[in-house]
Amino acid sequence: MADFYSLKVKNIKALTPSAVAVTFDIPEELFQTFAFSAGQYITIKKELKGKELRRAYSISSSPKSDSITIGIKKVDKGGFSDYANTKLAIGDVLEVMPPEGRFVFHRSDKPKNIAAFAAGSGITPIMSIAETVLDSHPENTFVLVYGNKSEKETMFYTALVKLQLDHSDRFFVYFTNSEKRSDDSLFGRIDVSTVNYALKNKHKNVDFDGYYLCGPESMIHLVSDTLKENEVASDKIHFELFTTTEIKDELPVSADGEAQIEVTVDDETFSFTMDKKMLVLDAVLKENIDAPYSCQGGVCSSCIARITEGKAEMEKNQILTDGEIAEGFILTCQAHPTTATLKVNYDDV
Numbered sequence: 001m002a003d004f005y006s007l008k009v010k011n012i013k014a015l016t017p018s019a020v021a022v023t024f025d026i027p028e029e030l031f032q033t034f035a036f037s038a039g040q041y042i043t044i045k046k047e048l049k050g051k052e053l054r055r056a057y058s059i060s061s062s063p064k065s066d067s068i069t070i071g072i073k074k075v076d077k078g079g080f081s082d083y084a085n086t087k088l089a090i091g092d093v094l095e096v097m098p099p100e101g102r103f104v105f106h107r108s109d110k111p112k113n114i115a116a117f118a119a120g121s122g123i124t125p126i127m128s129i130a131e132t133v134l135d136s137h138p139e140n141t142f143v144l145v146y147g148n149k150s151e152k153e154t155m156f157y158t159a160l161v162k163l164q165l166d167h168s169d170r171f172f173v174y175f176t177n178s179e180k181r182s183d184d185s186l187f188g189r190i191d192v193s194t195v196n197y198a199l200k201n202k203h204k205n206v207d208f209d210g211y212y213l214c215g216p217e218s219m220i221h222l223v224s225d226t227l228k229e230n231e232v233a234s235d236k237i238h239f240e241l242f243t244t245t246e247i248k249d250e251l252p253v254s255a256d257g258e259a260q261i262e263v264t265v266d267d268e269t270f271s272f273t274m275d276k277k278m279l280v281l282d283a284v285l286k287e288n289i290d291a292p293y294s295c296q297g298g299v300c301s302s303c304i305a306r307i308t309e310g311k312a313e314m315e316k317n318q319i320l321t322d323g324e325i326a327e328g329f330i331l332t333c334q335a336h337p338t339t340a341t342l343k344v345n346y347d348d349v
């Protein structure tokens with residue numbers, strides 16, 4: 001299920017002093033496998049210092065492109081993002097899982113007005129979404145509020161300015177910098193007043209069809225709450241969490257004792273016993289079962305499975321809706337078994 005393909009790095013471009021855009025060449029025979037919707041991500045597998053790392057990175061390029069570009073901001077000394085920013089070279093080959101993810105914009109024949117709020121590297125999927133929105137209908141409009149510390153730290157700054165010049169009547173970007181003032185940006189973090197300034201002042205007569213939020217959890221909550229206070233329906237708000245750390249939070253103790261686990265992956269069923277304090281995905285990987293996963297932090301959704309018997313409790317969930325949880329879906333990287341027996345199926349999702 002967790003299939004990886006060897007892809008060659010076609011180009012690497014510095015975006016900021018601590019971020020690069022990495023472009024992969026997609027061979028013709030893999031075009032179908034690596035086809036994607038704007039907003040999706042890929043997972044890269046890389047062994048560093050004898051340890052296998054998997055990291056999920058959103059795609060910034062347009063689905064129409066014949067290559068895939070991702071943005072990688074250096075967040076960890078000695079980790080994959082450090083490696084990508086300092087050692088990765090054109091011509092290197094990396095193991096890459098095909099695109100996935102539910103934070104997507106689908107092309108439509110009808111005109112759409114879209115607003116997006118991004119902070120830091122959260123701009124990456126928004127780049128792909130913005131290009132797709134502008135390209136899919138001549139009357140589509142796109143409003144972007146993008147927060148960073150300074151202009152120097154702003155990923156895709158030049159590309160965004162170019163989009164603004166190319167589509168001055170349809171693409172509107174508001175840069176907001178929290179540490180360094182500049183002439184063409186707002187000052188401060190994205191807050192209630194920034195959201196209201198963009199939507200209730202600058203674009204007050206626009207009826208937005210969708211809102212795309214991508215960045216740290218605090219920004220997503222703030223923007224989402226402000227939109228809801230402005231009577232925006234929840235189903236118009238789409239978000240993708242971007243954490244700036246790759247370190248997992250300490251997990252609170254869930255339930256005591258052991259659980260008997262049955263896991264189905266790729267039509268094969270495995271049984272084993274695990275400590276209920278462990279996470280289901282960790283226990284599955286310890287058994288060398290080839291289950292799908294990527295971020296291991298509850299942000300990407302690639303580890304979703306369906307509970308067919310028993311119960312589990314999630315440490316963190318920003319992805320699954322109440323309805324999906326009621327249907328038995330769980331993020332296995334966040335779930336502890338809470339019953340003596342737990343059966344999960346990765347195929348039935």
Ligand code: FES
Pocket residue numbers: 293294295296297298299300301302303304331332333334
């Ligand atoms: S592996 Fe990303 S949400 Fe579980």
